[in-house]
Amino acid sequence: MTVGLGRSQRAGIRQVADRAGVSVSSVSRVLTSHPDVSARMRKRVLEAVEQLGYEPDWLAQSMRRGATLTVGFVVGDISNPLFAQIALGAEVSLQREGYSMLLANSQNQPVLDARHIRLFQQRRVDGLLLSLASENHTETLEALAGLETPIVLIDRDLPPAVAASAVLSDHQSGMRAAAASLIELGHRRIGMITGSIDLRPSREREAALRAVCAEHPEVGAVVRPGSFTAAHGAAATAELLDGADPPTALVAGGNQILIGVLRELRARGLSVPSDISLVSCDEVPLSELYDPPIATIVRDPFRIGQRAAELLLGRLRGDQPHHAVLPSMFAPGRSCGPPR
Amino acid sequence: MTVGLGRSQRAGIRQVADRAGVSVSSVSRVLTSHPDVSARMRKRVLEAVEQLGYEPDWLAQSMRRGATLTVGFVVGDISNPLFAQIALGAEVSLQREGYSMLLANSQNQPVLDARHIRLFQQRRVDGLLLSLASENHTETLEALAGLETPIVLIDRDLPPAVAASAVLSDHQSGMRAAAASLIELGHRRIGMITGSIDLRPSREREAALRAVCAEHPEVGAVVRPGSFTAAHGAAATAELLDGADPPTALVAGGNQILIGVLRELRARGLSVPSDISLVSCDEVPLSELYDPPIATIVRDPFRIGQRAAELLLGRLRGDQPHHAVLPSMFAPGRSCGPPR
């Protein structure tokens, strides 16, 4: 361990060179393990490095090499456990390959999406992981249009003009299984509360539900898109239950929406599944430990993050943009029963 | 909007200067809003900037200025909602002041803490936000010892040798209130399951519980430290319940521990609070929506993150290191009742 006694400034490659009595370029060669370097030289340089506690300056390296070993992650809200797990999966994978991750919360405001994309571009990130707040914000699309840095979208559809990789969840298969299960139980009117319609997950789930209903003419679906928030979950639940011909089963399209739904059901003193059946999307501790355990359309968010990182690393190695599809599955639970 | 038609390379300040027919330094002055610049000059430069779609290179700027406008956040596991909320609070506050946040998960391995600290230092971050996996890891302390960059610890106690700011939760007041409430209900034997003993939250909570018990000689406490995981929560619950003189009330020292506790209680068919009373730490949706709602020692994680960012920004402006203490409060819930 080197104690920083006399030196007030941190040592540069220059100091190392002086100390070792060699040229700056030789030090650089040793440290980048260039082949043209003698054993004696290597030894001297490494000694000087050790003595001075030298560590190369990342800024200078990045500037010179043109790569920052940094990727930016733009996410609506990291405090949402779904995104937190995705972020974890991605960060751990990137970290293993020497990359660091810059995190920016857009607080679900498309305008911040765009701003952060530009900021990261200026910061010279080598790649971008995007979980956008909206797929249709022009400013965001403009910011993306001119980009030469590799992009990986997380469960988003963008016009093919932006040449991006993507890791997509196959929401439809899970949703179809869930709907089929409800219909099997006897439900004829299914309510679905979901987030913004210009976000892929909402669209896919709705499409799947409608497709299943189309196969069963006796079944009707009523969909309430809005936002992925507890407030919307509660409000939409109230609307559906107070409406004419209220559904006998409810699908909550996200962990925050689920919270709102449960709050509203509790406020009304309704019990699951005897009064109403319930299906949620994306597993959280609450789903498992609620009584009864909540039937859930599950996927593996950690794996999504991993896969996104892999796609990005691939592109950084020169691969072409690629779309990866990850499965979703219906995990039945006692929150579903026959309609009353 | 500037379309990148002919230019394959992104424009540098040099190109802007040529285009505007002025010197490089003048362009720099305009863009850094230096006072010594005429209106005509500003106009010409800004036009050129607009035409070329020029954006300053952050690497070069950082290198020259000696500041990166970046802070590093080392956290055990961002997928834990507590830390995710802290991260959100911090990132939003930092973002507002123009700082970006590098995120690194240490996966609760002290050795990764140390590695990330060194990595961030090399990356020239302007400051560090640390939620360490251990307070006693020598490698980490060594890495911290020589640091000149401002540090803010999040709910951690480190030897005063490291001159760090810290935002600390006052766990004790909440814990004392919870214990008092349990005793008031008639409990005489209180079990507590918590994380690693060389982490401040565990120590503080245990100290508070023991202090309260000391005031009530008829009450005994049995504490099971371990790790902040569901696995430990379940195992410790089983141990306590199978032991001699099992507790009639349980305190779960974290949201993951709570999950384990609830799993074990469910597996045993025990119901809350008639068979056993339950208190948890740090609010999660599960606490609110569980039936019965779980009494919880709450704090405001978003605020913790905000405060950490404020402390760091303060230090970056030249303030001295400072300790901030944030409250915790006991929020009673129907998960507590008289012992059977």
Add this chain to the structure above:
DNA sequence: GCAGATTCTGGGAACGTTTCCGGAAACGTC
């Protein structure tokens, strides 16, 4: 119309690396 102050501008040295290039030294071959 001139001295001195003020406003503005350009040149160029830094920041800390990497890497190209040319040359010196060592080596083997005839």
Add this chain to the structure above:
DNA sequence: GACGTTTCCGGAAACGTTCCCAGAATCTGC
């Protein structure tokens, strides 16, 4: 011992900014 290779090393030009410094231009007061 001349010569071509190979191995190793140092010099110096980049990378894209900021900022000090000196000098030019304009202004002010008389």
